[in-house]
Amino acid sequence: MKIEHVAIWAKDIDKVCDFYRKYFNGEVQPLYHNPAKQFTSRFVTFEDGARLEVMHRPDVGTEAMFHVKRPQGECSAHTCMGIAEPQDVGHEVSQPFQAQHEQGQHLGYAHLSFSVGSKEEVDRLTQKMSDEGIQIVGQPRTTGDGYYESVVLDPEGNRVEVTV
Template sequence: MRIEHVAIWVKDIEKMRQFYQTYFNASVNDLYHNPIKKFNSYFLTFTDGARLEIMERADIQTGHPGDSLGWAHIAFSVGSKEKVEELTTRLVQDGYACTNGPRITGDGYYESVVEDPEKNLIEITE
């Protein structure tokens, strides 16, 4: 058994698609649009086969501020400490917030935590 994909509601689907394509090398399917439900989605596929579905619907526009129950973050392993530092630096230089790290965590990960365009947390791990 494996997780087939995870999904997240977003406010700006095109901005989020571009972010994950640019920084995390996601490949993207064609936009799915359901005019009756006013629903749009993309499946983003990463090099190891993991998939993230980004979805938007006009009536879903608010999230949970700060810490709340539910999903906390998504983590991407980039293969080395140097790559963690390089990607973190690139994201910060391009205006995205780094909320933690790069550092070695208490459970032994070398990681940084950055925010995507809609402030969802992304761990970038070794």
Template sequence: MRIEHIAIWVTDLEAMRAFYETYFNAVVVGEKYHNATKKFTSYFLSFTDGARLELMHKPSITATTDNEVNTGFIHFAMSVGTKEQVDFLTEKLRFDGFKITGEPRTTGDGYYESVILDPEGNQIEITI
């Protein structure tokens, strides 16, 4: 078995699509989906290893405003292949104004990673 895809609600569908295309080489799979009745739009993004991310937007779904940690989904990790790529992408994102919440380091469980926030505050680990 494998995870088929992960989906996240977003406020700005086009900006989030552009972010994942620009920094993580995502490719849009098919056309933007739009259900006028439900006021729902989405994109499926695909990555080179076959993993997929669904970005979904519906005007009635609004962003959370607190920073309290709750149970449930907290982050996903993107593998970029090497320590050098982790460092490079982290610095590129920093230069482009994105928030780095965890500097590149080797964690206690042996991962080399940094942690960033995407444009809407979703936490992404960038790892080997």
């Protein structure tokens, strides 16, 4: 058994796909469009067969994503899931989420990791990205569990580890 692909939502599919093509040699596949659902996506295929689906739908990403404190029993399906509805503006945001948000972390998807083969390549690629304006959030280093890696953000803020 293997993971067939991982999918992420994006505001700008082409910009995100271009990032993975340029820095990780991904092959960007043709655009898929379902007009009935206003859904578009592209797969990016990597040399080892791994695939990333980059998806867009106009209504995804427009809602405010934060936990709203409400009296017990008064949450809708959305607010129970941590998605604020328009009428929630002005409600108090829960502290644990504020702390996670400020650190750029949240429950769920955390990062993608690409093995580039050597420490020297981690250093070279990280420097190239930095020189080209890609945000580096973790300089190359050996982690406590023995990985040599850097951490960068793709064009929409998704964390990407560059490792040996």
